[in-house]
Structure formats: C-alpha cells, structure tokens
Amino acid sequence: MTRDEIFAKVRSTLVDALSVDDDQVTPNARLKADLGAESIDFLDIVFRLEKQFGVQIPREELFPESIFQGDATYVSNGMVTPAGLQALEKQMPYADLSEFKKDPRLDKVEDLFTVDLITRYLETKLAKN
Amino acid sequence: MRWTWIDRFTAFESGKSATAVKNLSLAEDYFADHFPGFPVMPGPLILEGLAQTGGILVGEANNYQKNVVLAKMNNVKFHREAMPGEQLTYTTTLVDLNETGARVQATAHSGTELLAEAEILFAHVSAAQLPPGLADTKFVFSGELAHLLRMAEAVQPAPKG
Numbered sequence A: 001m002t003r004d005e006i007f008a009k010v011r012s013t014l015v016d017a018l019s020v021d022d023d024q025v026t027p028n029a030r031l032k033a034d035l036g037a038e039s040i041d042f043l044d045i046v047f048r049l050e051k052q053f054g055v056q057i058p059r060e061e062l063f064p065e066s067i068f069q070g071d072a073t074y075v076s077n078g079m080v081t082p083a084g085l086q087a088l089e090k091q092m093p094y095a096d097l098s099e100f101k102k103d104p105r106l107d108k109v110e111d112l113f114t115v116d117l118i119t120r121y122l123e124t125k126l127a128k129n
Numbered sequence B: 001m002r003w004t005w006i007d008r009f010t011a012f013e014s015g016k017s018a019t020a021v022k023n024l025s026l027a028e029d030y031f032a033d034h035f036p037g038f039p040v041m042p043g044p045l046i047l048e049g050l051a052q053t054g055g056i057l058v059g060e061a062n063n064y065q066k067n068v069v070l071a072k073m074n075n076v077k078f079h080r081e082a083m084p085g086e087q088l089t090y091t092t093t094l095v096d097l098n099e100t101g102a103r104v105q106a107t108a109h110s111g112t113e114l115l116a117e118a119e120i121l122f123a124h125v126s127a128a129q130l131p132p133g134l135a136d137t138k139f140v141f142s143g144e145l146a147h148l149l150r151m152a153e154a155v156q157p158a159p160k161g
Helices: A003-018 A039-053 A082-091 A098-102 A106-112 A115-128 B043-061 B144-154
Strands: B008-013 B017-023 B067-078 B087-097 B101-110 B113-125
Touching: A003 A039, A003 A115, A039 A115, A039 B067, A039 B087, A039 B101, A039 B113, A098 A106, B008 B043, B008 B144, B017 B043, B043 B067, B043 B087, B043 B101, B043 B113, B043 B144, B087 B113
Parallel strands: none
Antiparallel strands: B008 B017, B017 B087, B067 B113, B087 B101, B101 B113
16 A cells, blocks of 8 residues: 555545545644544544554553653653653654654644654555554 | 433343433423423433443443543434434444554444434543542442443344344
C-alpha cells in the first residue's frame, strides 16, 4: 500500500469517527486542536484503524498518552526534559519531533498527534507485516 | 432513583450477543411529561436501555472484573417513536473487544419493526483512572445492576436461524 493510499484510508476513518469533512483532514491537521477529537475518540479511531488495515494496535502504541505519567525525570516545570524527549523518540519513532523540540512544553505534546503521524505509524506497521 | 432501563434478558451468548426486553407502561413517570397528551418514550432512555444491554454483554466478557463505561455513540438513528403498551427488544452484538474498551452494534425493535439503532463505544476504566478516594473501585456492576446480571446469567443463547 502506498503512502497516498494509506492517507486516503486514514482520512475516511477520521471522517467517520470524528464527523468532520474530507477537506478538514489534511496531513498537518492535529486531532485535538484542529479536528476536535476528545480522548475517547482515540479509542474509536484505534478500533476503526484496526478494521480498516487488518492490524492489531496494542494499547499505548499509537497514542502513548501515559508516557509522562508518574515519572518526574521526564517533565520539569511543565517542560519535557531531554530524558523525556528521548523516551518520546523511542516510543514514537514515527513522530516528527523537530518542531516540538524547540519548545517542548508538556501541554503541546498533544499537538504531535496529527493525521500525518497516524499515516506514518501505519506505514511502519504495514511494512513490518 | 431507579435507573434500570431493561426488564429482562431473553438471550445471552457470552462474548457475542445479548438481547433484552423493555415493556413500556403508561404508569411510568416520564410519560406524563413527555409529552402531556402525547406519551412517547424519550429517545435517550431507549439509548440507555441499549447501553445497559450492551454494557452487560461487554462486562460479562471479562467476568465483570473491569468497569465498563459508556463512552460514545455513533450513527444513532431513530426510525419512529415508542408508545406505551409496546415491548421493545434490545439486541446488542459485540463487534470489537480489547483491553481499552469495546464496540457494540445495537438495535431496538418493536415486533419486527426497527425503532432505533446505534453503534456504542464502551471504555474500560481502571482503578488508576478513577478519582481518588472512591469507596468502590468496581462501581459499575454493583447495586441495581447486580440483579440484572443474575438475570443475564439465567438465560441461554438465542436459537439459531
């Protein structure tokens, strides 16, 4: 499956799950800030992607929400520490962290969850299968 | 307040499907206000009944060890109103189940007529996700619902065909 084909399927999945229009789902669209996703929508999206692509997506693999919970070494004064960035890179190798690294505020982590992130994740995942 | 919106399970197949019925009596309080002179069952109460039927289906799949919480409904459609005197049949089918939650397809029929349908998303809520200090960390399948669970256990899978 080419990247464009993956993107097209991701787009239709998000249109169904979030009741948004086709043209809102651009590669750079952020799930929360731009498409209005709430935390529970992430569960919905994962179920739909599993069906659409015939893959298993283990908890926390695509959306590792809990990465910073309970470990003070990863976050200090609302900023992600270098150790935290390393952990993020390890857990989300398909994420583009270059912008985030310039201003690694914890409350900006959710902006990493873009349409493109899902596409890249699935690209990696399907290549392994 | 009692918040049980199904009367009885009529079929239950673990991890697959559950069917329950709800009898609508004009004596039920909400008919007086919804609406005066034109009693119809409020749509959200039909959805609540579907969610209770499906929620128990999801809960039973893990032996009621997880808190199953209604999270989201997709593609909800109401085809016509439900009137006093009708018996609604709530049929729920498990579509997806994993550690995080579950998805259920649900319909409400009166006889053979489709009244409402929805896709229901449930989330499993772990003890760590609950507010601190909660006395009962398994708060879903207790109290009133425990009675329904015993009813669910007493019924068999629906006959094939």
